[in-house]
Every structure is written in structure tokens, then in C-alpha cells.
Amino acid sequence: MRRRLPGRFSIRTAAVAGGLVLTSALAATASATPAEPPPTRLAGAHDGSAHAAQRTHEVEYFTRPGGHPRHTEVPAATPDRLARAHRALSASEAAADGDVSSVVQTGPVADKLDVVFVGDGYTAAQQEDFHADVRSKWEQISAVEPYASYKQLFNVWAVDAVSNQSGVSGDPGKDVVRDTALKSYFWCDGIERLLCVDTDKVESYAAKAPQADLVVVLSNSTKYGGAGYTLTSQVGYDGIATASSDNADSDQVAVHETGHSLGKLADEYFYAEYGTYTGAEPSESNATKLTAAQLTSQQKKWYRWIGQTSPDGGKVGAFEGGRYYPKGINRPTENSIMRTLGREFSLPGREAMIAGFYRHATVLSSPTGTDTAVKRDAAIKVTLPSSASVTWSVDGKEVTAARGKKSVTPASLGVAADGRAHTVTATATDNTAAVKDPALRKRLTDSRTWKVTA
Template sequence: MTASATASTGSATASPGASGPAAHADAASAQRTLDVEYFTGPGGHPRHTEVPAATPERLARAAGPLSAKEAAADGEVGSVVENGTTADKLDVVFIGDGYTSGQQEDFHADARSKWEQMSAVQPYASYQDLFNVWTVDAVSNQSGVSGDPSKDVVKDTALGSYFWCDDIERLLCVDTAKVESYAAKAPQADLVVVLSNSTKYGGAGYTLTSQVGYDGIATASSDHADSDQIAVHETGHSLGKLADEYFYPEYGTYTGAEPEESNATKLSAAELTAQQQKWYRWIGQTSPDGGTVGAYEGGRYYPKGINRPTDNSIMRTLGREFSLPGREAMIAGFYRHASALSSRTATATAVKRSAGIEVDVPKGASLTWYVDGAEVTTANGKTSVTPAELGVPGDGATHKVTAKATDTTDAVKDPALRKLLSDSRTWKVTG
């Protein structure tokens, strides 16, 4: 989200018996607030508010210890989708809250379902090969979520999820320090989604910098059909670095500098084209969210002085598609974490002429092989080869085999972003 908070998600509770400067520091941490984005209902425009980073005391004091058996299962990591090494893929981590030790399989099923819904949205649908998806079990003493079905309901859960956050019924908050402690158990966490065990509509989007490496937390109710849209919208911020495109009448006219986000500008369509700025390459083209790309007044919370690429993309209203410029930004965001070429064949040690080299590339990507810098056209497109079949001679000398992959999609037009869509690996070959 544009109105973001950058903060460590370290513990926000004071140590018992602490005094002096340390106690004051802990108290300040406990009172720290973060900016979050929330949604009043499916298809609605989001809003922003400030919320505590930690679970309020009235809810936290209900927490009790886990049994030895429950504690042993707490923090277990599972794989939903594993397409390659964490270094080469974008790693999504689902953490459940309000699931007891006997409900962890329910959480796993909910995580699979939510990922299926999220990954059905473009451009996720075309780039599923770039993702690993993990689950981290957070065992709760009680099933459900505080504030569901009514404000006075208090549940003892691992992450302290609660509706009625900041006195807003649909705002679903969590203890961000506890989320980080569980996310750290996954092999890698580039994107974190908390699924709270509830059928009630709600969620939130936190923008923060975690020590684990992710740039935000999305919360969503596990069993509401539209809650996946909250997570998708939030990834527009965390992955695509996109601005919100909705606006509030009371904000008036924007008079600041040109926004950094790629989907917000002070320029008109004609000025974008003349100056070759931002989404000028897409102007006039039909966009999947409806209408044509241009410069539509209103965005980044201001009704005047800021233009957006299309009338009504998912960055304005849930349930919509990403616009063409939005899809371009999302694909670039995927490749900031993932690679166009991945391989489980190590490059750190030499391989033999007869050894297999296997690589993975996204669907539609070109794959080219080289031996000592010379292209081997007969091998292009093959994801499994041996140096011998590539023509590496058995002369006892050391040779180099290189694989290069390039995503040739026409959904990314910006040359600067297209550089993210290529990668290569080189192996030394002996014997």
C-alpha cells in the first residue's frame, strides 16, 4: 500500500518485572502502531487506519500454554507447491490462526484452496512455475477468531487474530511479531498470508519491512469466498510496488512531486506519450480490467491532481483484474524474487561429460544452450541435457556449458523491466 509503515516486527510486549530504560523501550514497542489497509466488503473500496502492532491486552491475557504434544506439532512446515530452490523461486508462506492441533489438516486444505484462488488471477495464472508455496502450522488452544461472530468473543489463538480491530468489524488484525516468528520457520518467506479460521468476511494489509525478508503481511478469513481478493490486492503493493487507485473526496487536489509508483502520475495521457513516461507504451490498448489504457483522474487517495492508467482495476476495487500496466509491474515483481532459469544441478563443482544437467524455465520462455560461448541450436528448448550430447569433446580439457533463458512475454514492454526476465547458469565440464 502507498501509505506504508516501515518497522521491525520484533516483540511488542513488555518483559515482566522490567524497569528503567528497558521497560520504557518495551512499553513503547507495545504501543507501536502500523498503517493497514482494510476492506469493508467484497467489491468495496479500501480504507486505511493505524492499528497496534501487537494484540491488545484484553485479548492477549486469554492466552494459555500448549500441551507437550501440541507444542511438538507447533511450527511444522509443509509444502503446497515446490517448483525449485528458494533462491530461484518466489516463496509464499501461509500461516494459519485459530486452528487447534486437530485442525491442522483443515488449515492445509484452506491454504491449498486460497492459493488456487489467488493463482487463478492474472498474471499469477501464467506464472505459477515461479512460485513455491509453504505452510507453517501455528497451533491454537481454541478454534476460531476473536470478534467472530460478535465483538465480545475472545479466542486463545497462536497469532492473536481479531476482528473489530480499531473498532472496525471487518478489519482482521494480528500480532505482527508472532507472525514473523512463524514465518521465520519456512525455508524462505517473500510473501506472507495469514489465514484466520473463520467464515466471516475480513482481512487487512500491512506494509512493513521484516527481518525475515518479506515486505508485508496479508490477513484473510479462511472460509469466505472473496477473501483471496484481499491478498491479491495487497500483493499489488508488496510485489508490484503499485499505488492504490481509489480516492477520497476530502483529500482534494494533489500538489506534491511526481509519485514514485508506476501506476500514478501527474501527467495527462498526451504528456505521458510526449515525454515517454511510465505507462505510455500501453496508452490506447484494451485492458483486461475493462476499457482502454489512458490517464483517468483520481488515484493514490486524491480525486484531483493524480491520474491512474485505467478506470477500475483491482488496485481500485476488489474483484477486478490488474490493468495492463499493473500486470507488467506484477510480472517484474515476480522476477525480483524469482529467476527465469532455475536448476538443481550445482554450478559450484565441475560436472562430467556424461552427467545430466537439468533446468526449469517458465512456460513460454526461450531456452538456449552454449558450449564455450558457441550456441548449440539443436539443443535449444531442451530442459535436460548432458555435456556430451551438446558436443563437449572428451579431450581432457575444461569446458563451459551455459544455459540462458528469456521470458519472451509481450506483457512487459519496459526495457528496464525486461532485463529482469532473463537469467543464465554456467557449468564447468571435465572428463
């Protein structure tokens, strides 16, 4: 499906009170490498003031795949030397700019987690290349668990941002300037692999999608680099990741970043010079001051998983080091994706990701609306993740023969043509073994009810 959709809203970045807005590119191995303090604030906000142009973001960047992280502060807007590189689009180019395409659509946007890809450095003639890159990147991201088990919860959209020139600034050399829609550029803040964007421009394009819960900017480049902005907009999308379109490691940018934005997970690497953490108990679900024994006795955080074999290797416990500190903070496993690029999410991490998915999506979705009555012979279809099961009932009584069916008609369920009012209800429950938290488990059941006409 391909169509042009008007922008439904103007996205603004919400400043988090007291808040941490972290930009993460790739996970890293633990290292005793000098580093600046972890990001602790967002300087500036979308306040409409004269100082908006001076807004900055704290960012985390990585100089090579699996390299050691650093922190710096970068402008939210485009540097003047890049902003000046601009010519107006032609009429035909402008007509294509902002087109929205459905890459994956599993159900209504209200029921799904909507991922929006925006391209940069793709000319009008290269938009099909952008669409192919989106499909490739989504295949890579959704091959990682728990994405792989929950593909039915996602819609994926591609927003065409037409650039005057192909490629992005800073590729291959620092002095290369290209006229692109989002002003993507390497050598951000003088750091070669840090791939920054004009966040306001990104937001204006993301707003054209029917819904934006997570945004990925694909920059037309083979060069290694990226970034991942962990922020929440006023319209609800969680995070912006930037990645090179044709670099083999770039999909890990988005995977690691969504650990922050969707899973609300902390980084699990640390620096020797940070010493011992002495602050309050961290809010993130994968970081604690407690030992494994204390977690179990106090029934805190990931205690339900302790002793179980984790997909990232080894058993779940309480491993010293995390959240940048080598001492005073423990993490669930030795080496998950929140510590090292290319690893799996740990068992507690997977549960946190699933919780994040369900903050945006519902277990049960249907293209058949419930606001109007359906006929006896009309098909009612539902979608649900692979770990979920569905039951059907008529007037409150389950039709056991219909268990597991994803398409039924009221007549096939036994609704009689008797002129009386009847209801059909579908109830879905996600039975995944990847969730142990009872509070989350309660959110894993959903139902829809339809009125039936003769």
C-alpha cells in the same frame, strides 16, 4: 515434502524512512464517502525500546466486499483481553508447532519468490485442514494474471501455528475470545471486518520457513474480513496479508495487497472531499499528475501502453482520480484491481507485478548446482516461466538442436569424452509481451554454467 525446520533468522519490521506503511484489505469502488486521510506513517518501530509494545500500524479496511475504504490506526501487539487467553501447549502440540511443509516447490529458495502461509485458529488436529486451505487459496491467487503465467517463479510454504482453540476471536460475535497462536481477531479497533494479528508473532512463525518474501495469514473462519500490511522486513519479505480461510472473497485480499507489496502500485480509488492533489509527482508507477499527451511527449511512466486494450477493460490512457484524490492525479485505466475488488491488473499494473516477481526470483533456475562439476551422462534440469525460452551451448557455442529443452546431458549436447575441460551453459530469456520497459527487459535474461568432467 514435510519437515521441521529451525528458524533461520529473527524477522524485524523495518520502519520506512519518512515512510508510508499501508495496510490494505480489499480494493474498493470509487466513492464520495467521508474518510480519514490516507495512511502516512508508521507509529513506532522495532527499536528494542520500552515503547515497542505501543507500536501502531496505519491500516486500510473494508466493511464489505467491494465496499468503501476507511483508515484507522491499530496496535501492532495483541490487546490485553486477548493476550490473557492462553494456556501452554501440551508436549505433543508443542512438537508440531512450527512445522514447515512445502506446498509448491519449483526450485531453490535463492532463485524463487517464496510465499509463506501461516495458519491461525487451527488446533493440532486441524493442521491438515490448514494445508488444504493453503492449497485452495494459492490456487485462487495463482489463477490471476500475471501470477498464472509465472507459477514457476514461486515456492509456497505452510508453517503450522498450533492454536489451543479452533476459530478466531470476534467470530461470530464481538465478545468471543479464542486462544490462538497469532491472536487473530475481528472487531479490531472496534471495526467488525478488520482482521488484525499480532505482527511479531506472525514474524516469528514466518521466520521458520526457508525463506519468506511474502506472508499470508489464514485465519480459520468463514467470516468476511481481512487486512494487508505493506511493509518490508529486515530479511526482505514484502508484506503480510490476513484473510479468512473459508470466505469466497478472501483471496482478493492477497491479490490486491500484493499489488502494493510486490508491484509497488498505488490505490486507484478516490474520495470527493480530498479535492485536488497539489503535491509532487507520485513515486508509484500507476499514478501521475500528467495527462496522456504529456506522458507520451515526455516518455514517462506507462506511456508505452497508451492506446492499447487492457485486460481490465477499455484502453490505457490517463483517467482522472487515484491515490485517494479525485483531481490532480491520473491512473492508467478506468477500473483495475487496484480500484475495485475482483478486477484484473491493468497492462501497466501487470508489468509492475512482473518487475516485482523478478526482484525476488530469477528467470532460470536449476536443481543442478554449479559449484561442482557434472559428469557427461548426468542430467542437467532447468525450470523457467511459460513465457521464457532456453538455449544451450558447449564451450560458448550454441547447440541449436537443444533449444527449448529443459533437461539435457552434456553427452547429448556433444561433449566428448576426451579428457579435456568443457563447459555447458543454459541461457533463458523471458519473451513476455507484458513487458515494454527496456530497463526491465534487460533483467529478463539469465544464464548458468556448469563444468563437465569425463
